[in-house]
Amino acid sequence: INFTIYHVNTDKGKARALNTAIYESIGIYVINIDSDGLLEKNAVKNMVLRFENDLSIAAMTGAILPKEELVQKVKGFGHRLLAKNEYYEYAQAFLSGRTIEASRDQLFTMSGAFSAFRREVLMETFLYDIDTIGEDTDMTFQIRTRLGKKVVICADAIFYVEPISGFSELYTQRQRWQRGELEVTENYMKQTASLKRFFKNFLVRRMMIDHTFTFPRMIWTFATVVLIAFGYSSLILLLSYLLIYALYVVVAVVNFVSVSILLQP
CATH class of the missing domain: 1.10.287 (Helix Hairpins)
Known part of the structure; x- marks a missing residue:
């Protein structure tokens, strides 16, 4: 197997770096992974097989889990309790939550830490939005809502991350997620936001539950x-x-x- 490695030197943010890499890519599939985690040995193979066996799939997210062995090694009762809760929260979000969302064609966001795309589909999008910190959610909506293509989760493609470092990181992380969700949702709810659509439009329902109820x-x-x-x-x-x-x-x-x-x- 031959690898070509490019170092993209940019201080303009993750979205610009990803867009540069997409333009430079030449393969059939484009897979994004964060640098601070570890792929399960069969993760990429499982993703490619899922693409090959279902030509209707345009993009997919992998499953993100804290490394269990590292969670067990966390010191301090409070920190270990936080890390264990994070582990089960991630497992619930990816192994059950996103699986159910995908089965209903309502997957809200692909994980920015580990996602895969057919390159031809990416080239039909506006690429990653550089004006939001929720670029992964925006890309999900571009493919699923604007292009009307299929986005799923590959639950047996696992990307392991380190346990959360503490409550400070937890606060920063959740603040970023909520801000990104609100920014992206604003762009896609301008024509659809109304109470009468609560049972018809899952995005309206999601935002009502997350930010109103x-x-x-x-x-x-x-x-x-x-x-x-x-x-x-x-x-x-x-x-x-x-x-x-x-x-x-x-x-x-x-x-x-x-x-x-x-x-x-």
């Missing part, structure tokens, strides 16, 4: 003091919180069991 939880938290001032029993409020927490625990247990089954070899 979570708001009452915050209001409820701050309203507790007000409710006590209005004479509501603190015992009743406490029991209400315990019931809500118990329901969250049930959902978490179901997710944990489901992901554990999916992770079985």
Whole structure:
């Protein structure tokens, strides 16, 4: 196998570097991977086989997982707990969440850390958007929504990443994800954003759930003091919180069991 390696020297951001690399590419498939992870030995082969066996697939995302051995080596109870939660969250998001989304042709975003494309499809897009930090989500919508082509997940193509370093990285990471989601969604909801489309347009539904239905939880938290001032029993409020927490625990247990089954070899 012959490899040609180019070093793209750019200070203009990831999107510009990817676009440069796409123009330089000459193969049938283009695969993006981040530099801070490790591919499972059969990951690329599994992706190519999926492309070859289904000519309708235009692009796909791989499955991103923290390396389990590294998670077990994390020191400190709090940090290890955070790393283990991240591990199961990634497993749930990729092995079940994106699989369900893809089966409904509603995959929201391909992972910027590991994704693959037919080059001919990439050349039909506007390439990666340099004006958003959610360039991977924008590319997903370009291919699936604007071009009307098939985007899926290849769950047996795994890219291992290091466990999260701490709460500071967690905050920065989630802030970036939410900002990118909002930026990209604004471009694709200008003609479709209305309550009547809640059950028809998955993007409207996704944004309502992610950025609207979570708001009452915050209001409820701050309203507790007000409710006590209005004479509501603190015992009743406490029991209400315990019931809500118990329901969250049930959902978490179901997710944990489901992901554990999916992770079985």
